[in-house]
Amino acid sequence: MILLIQGGLVVDPAQNLDAPRDLLIDDGKIAALEAPGTIPADGRRVIAAQNLVVTPGLIDMHVHLREPGEEYKETILTGTRAAVAGGFTAVAAMPNTYPVNDNTSVTRFILEAARAAGLARVYPVGAISMGSLGQKLSEYGDQKEAGVVALSDDGRPVMNPLLMRRALEYARTFNLPLIAHEEDLDLGGHGAMHEGRVSLELGLRGIPSAAEESMIFRDLALLQLTGGRLHIAHVSAFGSIALIRTAKAAGLTVTAETAPHYFSLTDEAVYGYDTNAKVKPPLRTAEDVAAIKEALRDGTLDVIACDHAPHTSLEKDVEFEEAAFGLIGLETSLGLSLKLVHDGFLSLSQLVAKMSTNPARILGIPGGTLATGAVADVTLMDLNRTWQVDASTFASKSRNCPFHGWTLRGKAVMTIVEGRVVWEEK
Amino acid sequence: MEFRRKDLLGIAELAPEEIRHILDTAASLKEISARPIKKVPTLRGKTVVTVFYEPSTRTRMSFEIAAKRLSADTLNLTVAASSAVKGETLSDTAYNLEAMQPDPLVIRHPASGAPHYLARRLKCGVINAGDGLHEHPTQALLDLLTVEEAKGKLSGLKVAIIGDIAHSRVARSDIQAFAKMGSQVTVAGPATMLPPYLESLGARVTCSLEEAVVGADVIMMLRLQLERMGQMFLSTLREYSRYFGLAPQHLELAQPDVIIMHPGPLNRGVEISPEVADGVHSVILEQVTNGVAVRMAMLYLLIGGEKA
Numbered sequence: 015m016i017l018l019i020q021g022g023l024v025v026d027p028a029q030n031l032d033a034p035r036d037l038l039i040d041d042g043k044i045a046a047l048e049a050p051g052t053i054p055a056d057g058r059r060v061i062a063a064q065n066l067v068v069t070p071g072l073i074d075m076h077v078h079l080r081e082p083g084e085e086y087k088e089t090i091l092t093g094t095r096a097a098v099a100g101g102f103t104a105v106a107a108m109p110n111t112y113p114v115n116d117n118t119s120v121t122r123f124i125l126e127a128a129r130a131a132g133l134a135r136v137y138p139v140g141a142i143s144m145g146s147l148g149q150k151l152s153e154y155g156d157q158k159e160a161g162v163v164a165l166s167d168d169g170r171p172v173m174n175p176l177l178m179r180r181a182l183e184y185a186r187t188f189n190l191p192l193i194a195h196e197e198d199l200d201l202g203g204h205g206a207m208h209e210g211r212v213s214l215e216l217g218l219r220g221i222p223s224a225a226e227e228s229m230i231f232r233d234l235a236l237l238q239l240t241g242g243r244l245h246i247a248h249v250s251a252f253g254s255i256a257l258i259r260t261a262k263a264a265g266l267t268v269t270a271e272t273a274p275h276y277f278s279l280t281d282e283a284v285y286g287y288d289t290n291a292k293v294k295p296p297l298r299t300a301e302d303v304a305a306i307k308e309a310l311r312d313g314t315l316d317v318i319a320c321d322h323a324p325h326t327s328l329e330k331d332v333e334f335e336e337a338a339f340g341l342i343g344l345e346t347s348l349g350l351s352l353k354l355v356h357d358g359f360l361s362l363s364q365l366v367a368k369m370s371t372n373p374a375r376i377l378g379i380p381g382g383t384l385a386t387g388a389v390a391d392v393t394l395m396d397l398n399r400t401w402q403v404d405a406s407t408f409a410s411k412s413r414n415c416p417f418h419g420w421t422l423r424g425k426a427v428m429t430i431v432e433g434r435v436v437w438e439e440k
Numbered sequence: 441m442e443f444r445r446k447d448l449l450g451i452a453e454l455a456p457e458e459i460r461h462i463l464d465t466a467a468s469l470k471e472i473s474a475r476p477i478k479k480v481p482t483l484r485g486k487t488v489v490t491v492f493y494e495p496s497t498r499t500r501m502s503f504e505i506a507a508k509r510l511s512a513d514t515l516n517l518t519v520a521a522s523s524a525v526k527g528e529t530l531s532d533t534a535y536n537l538e539a540m541q542p543d544p545l546v547i548r549h550p551a552s553g554a555p556h557y558l559a560r561r562l563k564c565g566v567i568n569a570g571d572g573l574h575e576h577p578t579q580a581l582l583d584l585l586t587v588e589e590a591k592g593k594l595s596g597l598k599v600a601i602i603g604d605i606a607h608s609r610v611a612r613s614d615i616q617a618f619a620k621m622g623s624q625v626t627v628a629g630p631a632t633m634l635p636p637y638l639e640s641l642g643a644r645v646t647c648s649l650e651e652a653v654v655g656a657d658v659i660m661m662l663r664l665q666l667e668r669m670g671q672m673f674l675s676t677l678r679e680y681s682r683y684f685g686l687a688p689q690h691l692e693l694a695q696p697d698v699i700i701m702h703p704g705p706l707n708r709g710v711e712i713s714p715e716v717a718d719g720v721h722s723v724i725l726e727q728v729t730n731g732v733a734v735r736m737a738m739l740y741l742l743i744g745g746e747k748a
Contacts, residue, residue, distance in 0.1 A: 209635075209636075210636070210637060211636075211637040211640050213635075214612075214635050214636070214637045214638065214640070214641070215452065215612075215640075215641070216552055216553065216574060217552035217553075217571070217572050217573035217574025217575065217609060217612055218552050218553070218572075218573070218574075219573070220635075286556065287552075287553035287556055287557060331531065332529060332530065332531075332557075333530055333549070333551035333553065333554045333557055334551065334552065334553045334557075335551040335552065335553075335572065336551060
């Protein structure tokens with residue numbers, strides 16, 4: 015199919031472009047990118063984008079699709095439906111499924127299910143250790159050949175520093191980035207929320223910021239020793255920012271992400287024992303939120319990824335301490351992140367870099383740009399559309415969203431993957 | 441004043457006037473327990489259901505006696521005999537109990553916030569009889585009543601609370617209760633058991649028992665949960681007792697008419713020496729007596745009186 019997207023404001027940080035352009039898509043590729051009005055319509059399907067922003071397809075490099083094993087929470091089909099409805103053309107799927115994705119069979123299954131769904135691209139992330147048990151390295155070479163783009167024991171941090179060292183070295187052998195969930199389980203293991211004033215008031219055991227900071231420090235020290243590429247997942251704490259900033263200044267090959275809830279909410283969201291605000295790492299304080307925003311602005315944080323973590327009422331409609339950690343984000347991530355643009359914290363170009371260009375570069379995957387010849391993964395968004403978050407209408411199977419009822423400004427209106435319109439707003 | 445709440449969940453949400461009203465009600469109901477026939481018909485036809493997911497002798501019995509003295513029917517569900525061991529969720533258990541139309545449900549649960557979880561879902565009233573590390577509001581109310589009886593006032597008193605503040609729902613409720621009624625609260629314990637931000641609840645914080653008890657009108661000792669020994673909060677019981685156990689010489693630092701309190705059960709020789717526990721300053725058994733009065737007051741205010 016040939017598509018002509020006319021007159022939109024094209025924001026493509028990879029080309030340093032932020033100007034109105036016509037975009038011609040042919041055979042799943044970007045065929046031309048020209049000044050408005052210079053590409054003739056010639057009977058092609060024309061998409062009028064005069065009031066819209068056109069960006070390289072958004073990529074969320076940290077989601078949980080729950081299939082195989084927990085299909086009652088989410089499937090690859092429903093998870094990619096949620097992705098495209100949120101403007102995402104690609105997602106990286108974390109390996110904590112049942113069974114754990116530590117082998118080529120699970121990777122092939124995920125890729126096949128994603129192909130059958132035909133919506134967003136799904137990039138499997140393989141496990142660092144067999145079964146994510148933190149004891150033995152999994153087969154990185156085999157997994158890469160089968161299609162994994164990174165390695166992570168997300169949710170089950172590697173506590174043994176020797177194993178982490180070997181993982182960094184072995185991943186370097188196959189040029190795979192390691193995505194680290196930074197949490198010292200001995201320090202924070204029994205906690206249910208951030209340790210601070212609110213945890214004291216609510217009588218909930220806390221997870222101190224030091225549980226994240228000390229593990230980041232350990233992994234940066236190991237990275238210095240081993241080389242390779244380390245990507246730090248879902249940074250939440252003030253002190254973590256300074257560590258990452260210093261490591262980057264020293265030239266370490268480290269990148270880092272945060273999630274919209276870490277710059278949109280504080281631990282006060284837990285008042286009333288709201289289990290949708292129970293997440294790891296935990297929601298922290300206003301001081302942490304300010305540091306996260308500043309780190310997004312100055313580039314210390316490279317990526318915004320939502321850590322989409324579907325759970326049902328079985329895991330969430332229970333006592334707070336019994337509830338599972340995690341919240342869903344694919345359908346609110348862009349709207350929450352655009353607030354940073356509307357509030358003047360980030361330029362639109364910076365935001366697109368963090369939600370598309372940088373994740374593509376870190377994972378070494380197609381997309382992240384609208385340059386001629388690139389894959390035609392494109393997101394069209396209306397920056398000024400005001401809408402109310404209604405979790406009951408989500409494409410995701412789960413409803414564990416702490417933003418239900420919020421009014422957001424800006425959302426995706428069309429999602430194009432490899433030249434096909436896979437979702438558009440009715 | 442009318443008491444308009446459906447539930448009693450914690451001291452945190454009570455205004456000082458509400459606390460005053462509860463204490464006055466408790467004081468007026470207390471004499472019932474001193475009569476030869478300790479029963480009034482006030483709550484006849486009401487049903488008080490206690491659901492305890494943690495062991496308790498004192499609190500459960502205290503609620504039961506309080507309900508019976510007001511002529512309510514009582515029914516006790518304890519965890520060993522309940523469906524929890526069969527895997528039923530808390531909300532399913534609660535809905536099933538509610539279907540039998542209790543008046544209030546009195547709940548003790550190891551998860552902080554469990555009573556709040558039920559209160560949001562159930563039409564019947566919920567009384568928190570202790571939730572996790574969070575609150576134990578009726579304990580704080582009976583402590584206030586005991587102090588007020590002994591001292592004739594609450595405002596301006598110096599109250600020292602000593603021990604494992606971090607894991608104590610009694611401490612969280614007491615700190616807020618005494619602070620709201622105008623007392624000056626100091627907490628003391630080893631730093632492993634003093635969580636940060638205690639000042640935000642209205643307490644002064646120190647690691648020295650001696651410093652905390654200087655000039656104190658009230659000394660409240662907390663029970664040391666012995667399982668904390670295995671969790672790296674303490675070195676040895678001997679050392680804990682030496683630095684944080686209340687002994688006769690400490691009373692010389694306090695006001696001459698200081699009263700000694702403890703929510704029970706006591707670890708004699710650990711946090712409190714037998715001489716102090718049984719000495720003339722101790723009001724530990726008055727606390728138990730007042731527990732019945734305060735729980736009668738709560739039941740009356742929530743399900744009796746104007747709402748009958």
